[in-house]
Amino acid sequence: MESKGSRAFPPAAAGFVLAGGNSVRMGEDKALLSLGGKPLVLHAADLLRPHVRQVYLLGSPERYAPFDLPVLEDEFADSGPLAGLCAGLKHSRFEWNVFLACDVPLLTDRFLQELLARAAVTSAQAVIPKTAAGLQPLTAAYHRSCLPIFESAIRRGDLSVRKVLRLLQREIIGPAAGDNPSQWDEMFRNVNHPEDWKWIRRKTGETGD
Numbered sequence: 001m002e003s004k005g006s007r008a009f010p011p012a013a014a015g016f017v018l019a020g021g022n023s024v025r026m027g028e029d030k031a032l033l034s035l036g037g038k039p040l041v042l043h044a045a046d047l048l049r050p051h052v053r054q055v056y057l058l059g060s061p062e063r064y065a066p067f068d069l070p071v072l073e074d075e076f077a078d079s080g081p082l083a084g085l086c087a088g089l090k091h092s093r094f095e096w097n098v099f100l101a102c103d104v105p106l107l108t109d110r111f112l113q114e115l116l117a118r119a120a121v122t123s124a125q126a127v128i129p130k131t132a133a134g135l136q137p138l139t140a141a142y143h144r145s146c147l148p149i150f151e152s153a154i155r156r157g158d159l160s161v162r163k164v165l166r167l168l169q170r171e172i173i174g175p176a177a178g179d180n181p182s183q184w185d186e187m188f189r190n191v192n193h194p195e196d197w198k199w200i201r202r203k204t205g206e207t208g209d
Helices: 040-051 061-067 080-091 109-121 144-155 161-165 181-187 194-203
Strands: 013-018 054-058 096-101 126-131 139-143 170-173
Touching: 013 040, 013 080, 040 054, 040 061, 040 096, 040 109, 054 080, 080 096, 080 144, 080 161, 096 109, 109 126, 109 139, 109 170, 139 144, 144 161
Parallel strands: 013 054, 013 096, 126 170
Antiparallel strands: 096 139, 126 139
């Protein structure tokens, strides 16, 4: 069922920035791309900070040590973003946990408020936004009860996050009543290719290539 809005006191939660991708299609580390003079990984961390009790980076401790944030490394090597979700959930002391990919810089405070408001009242294990392109599992909130499901999937070689989502009790959220669906979709535009990066820079008023 798709939720259209709620009002609830948000739960205490941890926040995690997924920064461990190889950025093969982009050709350079997306987490370190600078937008407004700040690397994308810190944009995501700063967006999370007002909404969670602690922010962590998920990736290489050596690569991201200069950012003065705790960095968690994947326990399962070469297992993609599912391993990052496991690392965060295993480390967290909170029931609810918000994960943001580092390369989605157009996300808003309002989105995170709604995500956590739904987590506060849902009976599901995950609150996941949906756009015209489908579910957005790397900008979502997960309950700690997801951890054994994710770990089991990795151990049997099922590394697709979208596939593993089918095993969870999910609550899907979309744009609120009266919101522009195209603007909702644009908010989740990520940086996979240089063309995506150019589009985001234009959208945010940056100049140059």
